[in-house]
Amino acid sequence: MQTTRLSRLILAGITWLFGLVCFSSLAQLSPANEDCVSINQQAGLMVDYIEQAPYRQAIPSKLASFAYSNEQSYQDYLDYAQKLIAQRNPRAMMACPISTPSYQRLAQQQKWLGPVKVIQLLAPFELHHPNNDKAVLLIHGLTDSPFHFHDLAWFFYQQGYDVRTLLLPGHGTAPSDLVNTDYRQWQQAADYAISRSSEDYSELYLGGFSTGGALILRHLLKHPKNSEQVKGLLLWSPASKAASNWAWLAKPASWFRTWLSKDADIDFAKYESFATNAGAQVYSLMKLLGKELKQAEQLPAIPLLMVASQYDQTINTQASLAILQRWQQANPQLQHQLIYYGDQQSLPAGLSEQVQLNIPRCATASCEQIQQVAHTATINAPSNPYYGENGVYRNCSHYLKDIPSYLRCKQNNEVVKGETRKQNLQRYATFQRLTYNPYYQQMLQQINAFMQP
Template identity: 40%
Template sequence: MRLITISIILSCWSKLVFSLSSGDMASMSCLEVASNWQQVEQAQQQGTFRFARDQGPITWNIDHTAPFSEYLAQAKAIISSRNTRAQQNCPILTPVAKQLGYEITDVKVADLVAPFELRHNNNDRAILLIHGLTDSPFTFHYLAGQLYQQGYNVRAILLPGHGTAPSDLQHIELSQWQALVNYAVARTSQDFQQFAVLGYSTGAALAITAVSKNPTENITAMALISPASEPHNKHGWLAKWIAKVPFINWIDEDADFDFAKYESFPWQAAALANDAMATLATQTFPANLPLFSAFSEVDTTIDSLASLAMLERFALDSQRPTTHSLLYYGNKNTAKAQLPKGYNILSPRCDHLTCDSTIDMSHIGILQPPEHPYYGWQGTYRSCGGYLAELPKYLECKKHPTPLLGERTSRNTSYEVPLQRLTFNPTYDDFVAYLTTFLDNHFSTHVQP
């Protein structure tokens, strides 16, 4: 009996300490949480940031006549009511945060994950940005700032179920994602004389479907970054059935220390992404619409060969393959063998000091500059999910002074030195130069800042 009593006391004490440490994390800044990887095991087990507050709606009831400003307000309200970290201090003064008027002392998590708009005093030209699965508009905070400085009006939306907590993705349908993207494309078409759409990962798949089904005369170009064409795992179609099994909710249950991108991953999210990609098989790319793409040959999320096949089909649909460009992070000959004659295939040049430790480009790295204070090479956050099932290696990845950088492949994670999944682009300047040159060339006149 005495042993049982001691066991109960120890169990209660453990739960109390556990609860206190979780509460402490909730009161930290977003940077302190990301740096607190020593408590990753506790956060994983308890799901400290995995679950949203059950307050208010998960998504906006779309009014297709509503101005974009109303959508922004509604989305921010959802984040504020459902995200337990919404009011957590997050002192990251990105170009977008600066342009929106924030000071480093008052930036909150809600401000950085929310959709946004950067406007000039004109309605000439705009870029609509659509993020990917488990992500948020924070992923565009550097690219959007540069596009704005070059004279473009910029909009970024937040897909339903994002910006709050991973559990909200369990209650979302593909039709809700597509409805919001359709609204954003139609609204941007109405508000600006010319516009382009840039989609990242699953956001690229949603953008293609929206533009293909409802082409507008004033869309001048599209850009696809790490586009979701087909999953690397060919059993992705099973996700929608597994998601229906009671009590089997999560593929990954991580700490979710990253305030801007979910680390835990529900089966329902995989099912939604698979359905979004499946719709692409029946989509015809709009004739004469210029297309820019950028992705890695080594991608553990998306099948890069399927992406090349998709680009080949789109080039034939568009009837103008010479207006299509691909920035390919891999063997240029592989892309050249797949794509039609006249396709503009570009190769990045790596001269950043991290190039020697970079093995290959990852699915998630292209959009971020090396100097990014959160995702950059000296940033606060490290992506070590390749070792999620091996806690010692996970912790070594978090603390190693010079980890390898690259995609999360079994080969890359087999080295003695741990692999940090590449969250930034060592050739970012090349990427931005190629993208903006493409955009400038396909608007009717060059954009003036």
């Protein structure tokens, strides 16, 4: 007993010391007036951030985990998530002069005063109307945060829906929190959010991006009763199968390698450094979903709208389209829809006749310069002040092994945008992974039509 207590004291001391060292490093690296915008404009410091990792490690805390019980209200959950981010995110209180319509509405609801802070932008949130009985629940993807739904949340709110978002465990703090997270924790959180919202609203739409889409599908397969309130599914590039044939190696690699890649971690809303365990967990989730879909005797009778890009370099789009085709065949009486960024010839045989297909066409000069829609692009508007066409942030992680190219991608005025296919990287000297949807308005029109009674 004494030995165990001594071990705990030693571990606590080591944890405290580690946190102290991290804060000391952060204080030395970060200018006193640094904010989430200026940090993206200091290319000279980015290499230092990669090497010294001031934002890669979460702050040690003793906050108890959330029970994810339906007896706890969604406001209870939101309050918990705020405390979690405040305690574990090393830049939670950093100024972040990024304003979206969703933030402005939240600021009114919450009576926030003073400059915008990181925590106010990336925390899970709820936009609500008085005495409303219909809602949209949105679940983000791996390494992302609820900030990625600020644009879509505002659209749904304007259509008269309450909007809820969820923060998956291990997210919203620092990349190190995904080193030991398990996909079952993500599923538990998603199950709670869907079940709680199904009780709170008589009309519910479920929307998921990437990993969020996989979690929603698994929930509906396991809890068919909760589908009674669900009026429709909205899935953006759902996590069905990894695009890489080597994704299975993430599991054995996680036994002896902590990080698949180490980045500067200057993106306040998405982890840039990628924990090997994160890849292993999402691979396990997708593999299990595929097995459960094959074994399911029937699929929920819910209309499905899917948004997918033929050129997605993260998710195997053909596997996602196979899910849509299976969904259509199981419920042929319902009208399912596909918004597809690609060539119709690349679709599975018969799918274009089975579902309502929309392949947007480029209508602007800026759109014509884009080299395919990336996995990271589908849910953000071109007007997004952070990820949009003229946004602050640039996704250049594909150049981490070539720092001069990485810095050019971050700084140069002439940068081609699109999906990081091998052909594009070879063709263009400086290439940025696309972080907004050039067909966003057309997508909103389709979604609006899909949700009409």
